[in-house]
Amino acid sequence: MKKKKILIRIGSLRHGGAEKVLVNFLKNLPPDKYEIDLLVNLYSGMYLKEVPFWINLRYLIKGEMITTNRPKDIPIKAFRVLYEKMFLWFPFLLYRFILKNKKYDVEIAAIHAMYKEILSSPQKNSKKIIWVHNDIFSIKGYTTKVIREFFRFDRILVISNKIRDGMYELADSDDEKAAIIKIFNPIDREDTLRKSDAEIQDYPFTENLPTFVSIGTVFPQKGYDRLLNVHKKLIDEGLKHQLLIIGDGYDFNTIQNQLNKLGLQETAKMLGFTSNPYPYLKRADFYVMSSRYEGFPTVIAEALIFNKPISATDISGIRDLLQDGRLGNITPNSEEGIYEGMKKFLTDKDLTEEYKKEIAQTELPFVLEKSVEHLQKIIDEV
Structure with a gap:
């Protein structure tokens, strides 16, 4: 059976909920079914060591995350921003030199903030999925115009009824509504x-x-x-x-x-x-x-x-x-x-x-097996 080639993009693998969910998902995928490249902007975070051995882990920059604005850190932060922007402005450089000209069947933005990176992909025939973990309607800068960009993806994965309903209100057609899928994040009980x-x-x-x-x-x-x-x-x-x-x-x-x-x-x-x-x-x-x-x-x-x-x-x-x-x-x-x-x-x-x-007395719906099975089905059918 031919393996499906998948590119997944995320900022880093620090101690966040979306990062943890992604790693839980990867740890429970069958390696004989998929060939996955996981590209992180910053090679940093506690979940790096939990990425399965068969996942190709690639990165733009190595180093620790900088969470302060100390004067000595500003040049490093500025360089990182410009370096990442370069690949966003000239994506062919990323796909040629970092991703080695590999062709993908599916490209996934594992968090909403990576939407530009996936939409800028020069591989126009790949199917594209965005995974929305946060209430984008409450985040500064995410205007209606920006959120409308998400409908350029083949599938929009949302993790709550509230986000799903908000996306429905912005949808211009039944096809756009059909692209919105509510999923439960997998939790390894x-x-x-x-x-x-x-x-x-x-x-x-x-x-x-x-x-x-x-x-x-x-x-x-x-x-x-x-x-x-x-x-x-x-x-x-x-x-x-x-x-x-x-x-x-x-x-x-x-x-x-x-x-x-x-x-x-x-x-x-x-x-x-x-x-x-x-x-x-x-x-x-x-x-x-x-x-x-x-x-x-x-x-x-x-x-x-x-x-x-x-x-x-x-x-x-x-x-x-x-x-x-x-x-x-x-x-x-x-x-x-x-x-x-x-x-x-x-x-x-x-x-x-x-x-x-x-x-x-309640059967909780976010158990690992059910969530992973649902996510696999989405990837397989896109």
């Missing part, structure tokens, strides 16, 4: 549970207080500023609890300074980045999501695997994952909404037990 058994060194909290955990890159979109304000308000009202935030990012120092200014050093901790947050998730009593926007918040799916009561802001993907509130508490996307959600869990033990029971 067994691997997640196995990793949660790792021992925690120096757990930062006492055992006798309810603990909320939140996991994610520390960007403004995650709403950790709102979360700390809510935590402070609940503590001041006498509702004792602990808050653990796991993740790193360019907003880390800002949020840490806010924590210190609010005097929350004893009850809230910024753990920073860890490659394995699952032991902390397993140990926590509740999961709280304070995000201003997301696409498909993979960590919510993982919290469901651990049967955790969840309170989450009403963002893209949440109603799909929590089945319109049956499996968790969906709050208004505001500081007051986050406050009401956390307060419910701290004052109503029956509610938390009810959510645990519902989760335990």
Whole structure:
């Protein structure tokens, strides 16, 4: 059987949800069926080591990701931007020198930000797929005109009803609507549970207080500023609890300074980045999501695997994952909404037990095998 030749493009393989989902997908594809080139702009990130050996891993630049604007880093960042732009402006150089003139059957933008790179491909006969992991309607710069460009792809994969419905509204024909396919990101349940058994060194909290955990890159979109304000308000009202935030990012120092200014050093901790947050998730009593926007918040799916009561802001993907509130508490996307959600869990033990029971009795739709099978079918039939 002739193997299908596929090119997949992504920025890097850092510690992000889309990157993790892509690697999970690749690890579960049959190597006898596909010949895959994975091209990363920056050869960096914790998931590099998890790419299967049979995947041809190519890159534009090697080096660590730069998340600050220190004067000494500006020349390096400028060079990287110009180098990447060169291949976007003159794509024939990329396909000749980096990809060695290889011909592809399918080309995939693994994140929405790579849409220009795939659409600029000189290989006009390849089928093109874009995988939209984020709520593009909430991202600055993604105007209607920009999003309309996505309809130049043969398939548009979206990960929530909200994004799908938004794309439907922009579609000009039934054919364009037919190109939009909702999929569930694959989550490796067994691997997640196995990793949660790792021992925690120096757990930062006492055992006798309810603990909320939140996991994610520390960007403004995650709403950790709102979360700390809510935590402070609940503590001041006498509702004792602990808050653990796991993740790193360019907003880390800002949020840490806010924590210190609010005097929350004893009850809230910024753990920073860890490659394995699952032991902390397993140990926590509740999961709280304070995000201003997301696409498909993979960590919510993982919290469901651990049967955790969840309170989450009403963002893209949440109603799909929590089945319109049956499996968790969906709050208004505001500081007051986050406050009401956390307060419910701290004052109503029956509610938390009810959510645990519902989760335990539900067959979760994002299990690895089903999602990978669906994605394969899309690639095979495009």
